[in-house]
Amino acid sequence: MKNCIKISLIFIFLLFSLAGMTQQQRFPKPEFGNGYSQPTPITPEPRALALEYTDVVVLLVVLSLASWMAIRKRSRRGLLWLSVFSLIYFGFYRNGCICSVGSVQNVALTLFDPGYAISITTLLFFLLPLVFTLYFGRTFCAGACPLGAMQDLLIIKPISLPEWLRKTLGIIPYLYLTLAVLFAATGTDFIICRYDPFVGIFRMDAEFHMVILGIAFLLMGMFVARAYCRFLCPYGVILSWMSRFSKWHLSITPVACIQCKLCSDSCPFDAIDYPTDEKQSKSTKWGVNRFLVYAILIPLWIFIGGFAGSRAHTWISKANPTVYLAELLVSNPEVRNDQKNLDVQAFLSSGKPLETLVKEATVIRRKFYTGSWIAGGFMGLVIGMTLLSQVVYRKKADYQPHKGNCYSCGRCMNFCPVKK
């Protein structure tokens, strides 16, 4: 009986509220007499801003130390301990976020979306390693990157990969970078963060498939050293180009190479260039022709890439939730009755007209169209240049680290018998 009254009371209140009293509480808060103290909701503050700046300072110190150890001190052990520190600090303590690798996306989004405010920490995490690399080589990868450190520490028996395979797989990071920038610039998604195989390990919590991916990468990394760095890392692409033109760079020998070959197998990443033998470097007529042909083909590659990209833009743009939803609602109107489709139901209950959604989706898709032309063209250029690099022989007299691919980890230095 008591229940019945209460339930009917609720109904009356519901009726009241429906009758235009939406600003009123359905059940007014009672006045409590004798000393009832109402609790307050607990709202713990976020991590202090000062601590974010500490991260930048730590990064700066680690980068400086790593550069000093790679170039001046020439200490593999120092670099090793530094990377252990970075793994603990940036990896396990900071849970792998913010990291320089992902900051590429924040920067891309900032450049294309004026409404997005990038934090100064993120911008510095993006810029500092690049500037250091421009002067000292990829010492960031050697000492400061937690993803690199994690893989580096687990190298057990690295196998050497044939050059054609390395070159082919080496195209993937460019593709990953291009897609990441495209998705970030269109405000679609941060794929680098989402598919980071190691961040789940850092925070000891991840979706099942990401855990599997992370473990797979680590297991593979025992034999294919730094598999993520070499064949996926999008930031590595930029670092590699900075490093190629770096002012200083780690060298295998402290003085001069005596061609003893002792270091030739010491690099787990196949990043040591051997001296070119005279026969190979002598350019035959055929070699010159091939160079010319490949060079002329580059514009064609760019066009093919851009065209392919623009063809694919409808498909790629479906990664954007707005485009996806608009297309779903237009092409498949019955989906409105699907109570299980939360996105559709939430959209319907929001009262937003379909035209507005479609208009938004069209704008985004247009961005994807332009973006895909550029992205495709860029990928075409990458492929063309990779092919071209096959027929360019640069004369090398000594055993030297390839400045683009070397992570400045310093393993090779210990193999050189020459002492200062």
Add this chain to the structure above:
Amino acid sequence: MENNHKKSRRDFIRSGTRLSLLITLGAVGGLAAKHVTAEKYVWQIDPFKCTQCGRCATSCVMTPSAAKCIHAYDLCGYCDLCGGYLKPDANQLSTAAENQLCPTAAIQRKYIEEPYFEYVINEDLCIGCAKCVKGCTSFGNGSLHLQIIHRICLNCNECSIARLCPSQAISRVKASKSYNVKGSFTKDGKV
């Protein structure tokens, strides 16, 4: 002699390229610096946009989710028959577990005075499923609502709930206003 010549030319090209790369970096940095902010940003749920879809519980990178129910006591009616506490089809007014909405029994009910009860969320148990929020919003005053608890939240570069929220209820806000706790109707007469 000729070798030296070649070498210095290569060095010249290299330092020229380095300079242009540095300028490019500077330009990117400069363009980005226009939108740079010295403030910290965090993720926040707008309780008025949230449609209690339940994804907060499943999409956060943390388990249990960093999104949790908080209670705006100012709004609460202290009802005996709480829409956020009891299942709507509860066949009798008993607080037995099978009648409670919350799957983890995170809501604790405390008798205050006839016929009023206080409802407190045990943050350690709450998984952010929004069931109680839905109940409270549909049948009660809407005093229960979700917020991202920043003691737990990792402040991901891109909040993975934000990406999946069907109502676009989650956005980046300045850390100085990190919580959007529902106010009170009664106190200042506005939402």
